[in-house]
Amino acid sequence: MARLSSPVRIGDLTVPNRLYRAPLLECAGNGDGAVDDLIDALEPAAAAGAGLICQGATVVRGEGGCAAPGMTRVHDPAFVADCTRLTDRLHDHGSTVAIQLEHGGLRSMETWHAEYRRANPELQQLAVSRPPPPLRALDRLGFLSYDPHVLSTAEVYDLAADFGRAAGYAADAGYDLIHLAGANMGIVHQFLSPFYNRRDDEFGDGVRFLDAVHDAVRAHAGDVPLLTKVPAETAAPPVVRRRLSREDTVDVCRRLADIGYDALVPVSGSVFWDMSIVRGAYPARAWHDEQFRAGYAAAFGGRLRAGLVALANRAESWWYDFDPAWNADLCRRVRDAVSVPVLCEGGIRDRSHIDALLGDACDMVGMARPFYAEPELPARLLADDRASAVCDSCNNCAVPQVTGAPGVCRTPAVLDEVGRLRKAGAYDRD
Known part of the structure; x- marks a missing residue:
């Protein structure tokens, strides 16, 4: 029986327990x-x-290719080499370390961030195919700005090589795993999605791009374990007919395991970058905080447009209400179909829920937003089988990030509870 404290193998790597901090x-x-x-x-x-x-x-x-302000780039080997200080520090604590590699494609800041577009007028989005009609409509209305460069076949191979080179730099710097950002409307997602991918060359099959990235990673990083998120577009609006179903995603995962991916992270969401990936409450505190209003206006092209985005955010919070462990069923289907470890994240908060998922729906369990409130959350979850994250999924941590603000918990009641737990020694370890 899988236990949270028991080790798990990913490729040739032994991870000391089954709890992970998901990418943030x-x-x-x-x-x-x-x-x-x-x-x-x-x-x-x-x-x-x-x-x-x-x-x-x-x-x-x-x-x-940056999907949000403040993202780190890993194209420079000198910068990544300095990250050895990071990997050494985390290894000193007995943890293993993954780096998630990304390119935003049509989701990049040159699409949606008005001030960034004005400062970088020469930048074009990298596109798998011509943007779909709903996105072109938002371009005509002025909410997005598209000047896409559709990748040629040779350029797709070049992009895959860039993923491989970055993986090689990371492996040399001591990262133990390479994690691809394969969902949330990044370019890997765009290759996999029939909503975005209407190519007529070999990469019209989006798995072929992940195959090329796999080969590039192996060429530059050797046998460092490779994992990826894999999207299911089950939360897409009904008007979107070309999408990835759960069955499609299970089939993609089978193929990726056969190619040689060492672990998989199935996630459900939309074809868009919306609240289907951060389900929870409308972040009223964040939207109405005066310190961020100028940043929202700069990002969205004025206070009126920022207000319209906030209104859409409120509507989505009703549509995509919080659902505990919302990826569990998809992960369970994938785990039944593949022989590599399956990682589950999304709406997991309770230790009792974690114990029920392990060995059934998944082999490892991850959390993301709760770490903004409790950076030392694992100490409680590993020590107490009744523990629960204090995060209340209000999303006040996430929305200000469009202004370049750091991701931190801003909810007083949550922070008060963290303070109480800290005073009680809940984060102390032997």
Whole structure:
């Protein structure tokens, strides 16, 4: 019987337990002090006992492709080599470390961030195919701005090679696993999705891109374990007819396991970058906080448009209400179909729920947003089978990140409870 404290093998790597910090946006960037910021963000989870720490989405090219402000780029071998300080620090605590590689494609800031577009007018989005009609309509209405460059076949291979080179730099810097950002409307998702991918070459089969990335990673990083998120577009609006069903996603996962991916992270969501990936309450505190209003206006092209985005956010919060462990059923279907470890994340909060999932729906369990409130959360979850994260899924941590603000908990009641637990010694370890 799988237990949270028991080790698990991913490829040739032994992860010391089955709890992981899922990828989050650390907002470290690449400037002076970036590696120190990453250490500050990630070390508490390692010190608290998490078996695996996933550094959040990092961009594999030197320009374009950032989906949000503050993302770190890993195209420069000198910068990544300095991350050895990070991996050494996390290894000292007994944790293993993954880096998530990303390119935003049509989701990049050059699409949606008005101020960034004005400052970088020469940037084009990388596109798998011509943007779908709903996105072109938003472009005509002025909410998005598309000037896409559809990748040629040769350029797709070049992009796969960039993923491989970044993986090689990371392996040399001591990262134990390579994690692809294969969902949330990033470019890997766009290759897999029939909503985005209407190519007529070999990459019209989106798995072929992940096959090419696998080969590039192996060429540059050897046998470092490789895992990826795999999306199911089950939360897409009914008007979107070309989408990935659960059955499609299970089939994609079978193929990826056959290609040689060492672990899989199935996640359900929409074809868009919306609240289907961060289900929970409308973040009223964040939207109405005066310190962020100028940043929202800069991002969305004025206060009126920012208000319309907030209104859409409110509507989505009704549609995508919080659902505990919302990916569990999809993970269970994938686990029944493949022989590699399956990782489950999304809406997992309770230790009792974790114990029920392990060995049934998945082989490892991850959390993301709860770490903004409790950086040392693993200490409680590993020690107490009745423990529960204090995060209330209000999303006040996430929305300000569009302004470049760091991801931190801003909800007083939650922070008060964290303070009480800290005073009681709940995060202390022997």
